[in-house]
Amino acid sequence: MIAVWAQVCYVVAAVCFILALKGLSSPKTARRGNLVGAFGALLAVVVTFIAYDIDNLGWILLAVAFGAVGGAMGARRVAMTAMPQLVALFNGVGGGAAALVALLELSEPARAGITRPAGFGDDGWFAYSPLAESGGHTESEILRMVDLLSTGTLTATAFTVLIGAVSFSGSTVTFLKLQELMTGRPITFPGGPIVFGAVLVAAVGLGLWAVATGSVTLAIILALVGLLAGVLLVLPVGGADVPIVISLLNAFTGLAVAAGGYVLENALLLVAGTLVGASGTILTRAMAHAMGRSVSSILFGAFKGGSTAGGGEASDRPVRSAGPDDVAIMLAYARKVIVVPGYGLAVAQAQHTIRELVDLLEKRGVEVGYAIHPVAGRMPGHMNVLLAEANIPYEQLLEMDTANGQLRTADVALVVGANDVVNPAARTSPGSPIYGMPILDADHAGAIVFLKRSMRPGFAGIENELLFDPKTTLLFGDAKASLTALVSALKSL
Secondary structure, three states: OOOHHHHHHHHHHHHHHHHHHHHOOOOOOHHHHHHHHHHHHHHHHHHHHHHOOOOOHHHHHHHHHHHHHHHHHHHHHOOHHHHHHHHHHHHHHHHHHHHHHHHHHHHHHHHOOEEOOOOOOOOOOOEEOHHHHOOOOOHHHHHHHHHHOOHHHHHHHHHHHHHHHHHHHHHHHHHHHHOOOOOOOOOOOOOHHHHHHHHHHHHHHHHHHHHHHOOHHHHHHHHHHHHHHHHHHHOOOOHHHHHHHHHHHHHHHHHHHHHHHHHHOOHHHHHHHHHHHHHHHHHHHHHHHHOOOOHHHHHHHHHHOOOOOOOOOOOOOOOOEOOHHHHHHHHHOOOEEEEEEOHHHHHHOOHHHHHHHHHHHHHOOOEEEEEOOOOOOOOOOHHHHHHHOOOOOHHHEEOHHHHHHHHOOOOEEEEEOOOHHHOOHHHHOOOOOOOOOOOOOHHHOOEEEEEEOOOOOOOOOOOOHHHHOOOEEEEEOOHHHHHHHHHHHHHHO
16 A cells, blocks of 8 residues: 555646646746646656665666656757657657556466456456465465456556557657658558458457456457557558647557556556546647548548648649849838748748848838647647747737738738648638648738748648739748848848
């Protein structure tokens, strides 16, 4: 039985996790929320080391040190543009860890020689061999192992193994797609839905069998089937849908951790896993809504031709382009300019340059705001965090509904590295994979200036008709180089 003081500390850590989620709901409080969550996690780990009699302490401390160094290096070196990949990796590791812990817990009775006879229920009549009695185990330890073979605990164990394995392999595939180590386009094959359905049926059957027998071997096979299910789940997803699947897999990991908390009789894991599962589910639904899609269409749309594709060839249709001097004149003599930032701004790390450009425009009396789409970039809040690095006032960051009202009265919409979030096809093309997606109404501005590297499509892999609008002017080049040129041109006016 864990000491009362340790339980109190776990409650404090759980409260920290709840406050962290609350803090992360706004860019203004996100940093503080992150620190509160980190403190809660540190408190939980320290209490665990003190309150429990832990075997192999040296190896565990070595693993903790290795993880701490790796985490610190990742936090410092990973660019903001690669953050979704890092989230996918962390999420996958969490799911895999939950599955491994559940397997190890299930193997403990087997190592002690305790078995669950077939056909027995939860009436306490479990058999344990003389090996268990002579193995140096106390009566409480044996009772704990017997409890691990109860139907409720075995069900939670099988669930943790399956969902943790799905999360691990699925998150690995999303990492490979976003890191461009494999194609970002949907990967399908004939009969794919049937194969996936068969794998799910096999997983459920194996899970029920493992619960009935308490077999470690069946649980290992269940984990392997879960790994296959995770791969098959993510392969048909491509383009702009991948970050949404990362959020869904994050929810899966939370559920696996919560179930693992039940197996380990650890209330803190139950709370933390439930929070992650709930928040991941809410975020998944919010991202899908922002894309104008259902979760089912995101996961299985590729089989019906309704998935965002990723990649795509550059268009050779004629467009109107201009140099920095011409664009600078358009901006300098406008009354209102709305900046629409996107992934290209993040890739170029041009947030400080856009701030300098906006400062120059404001000195000329130009009203400027930033239109933030919920899924601009590669994850929710991507643009908010990026612009916060340049100390851009939060008051200038306009959410989509407010931004669309401002765009209708703007003289110029300056689109920097964004594409899909301003694509009118979401309103006008029923056959488009982004049809129904709420977008920023950049086409309603008096004029549109696009800063693009090339004519290649955006993350969704489809052409943007706004590029060919008579009101649109393109300034080609790296976002930072183009913005720097615009700053120089403005200063010379």
